[in-house]
Amino acid sequence: MSTPPALPPVGSLTEEQIRGAACVRCGIVLDNATAVDLGPRDARIADHPVRWFPRACRQHGGG
Secondary structure, eight states: OOOOOOOOOGGGSOHHHHTTSBOTTTOOBOOTTTOEEOOOEEEEETTEEEEEOOEEOTTTTTO
16 A cells, blocks of 8 residues: 655645645646545644545646
């Protein structure tokens, strides 16, 4: 099983990037037709474990 590519730290992302409305790498606005799901990720926010579901634009989606 391959390891998913590293993403920017959650604390450095905008609210839109965290909720998948914008590319996690470049910040471009996404919709369901342009988004590439990057798979669920585990993180800690305010010392609480959370699962988030980042998305990227086609250029940064890795394939």
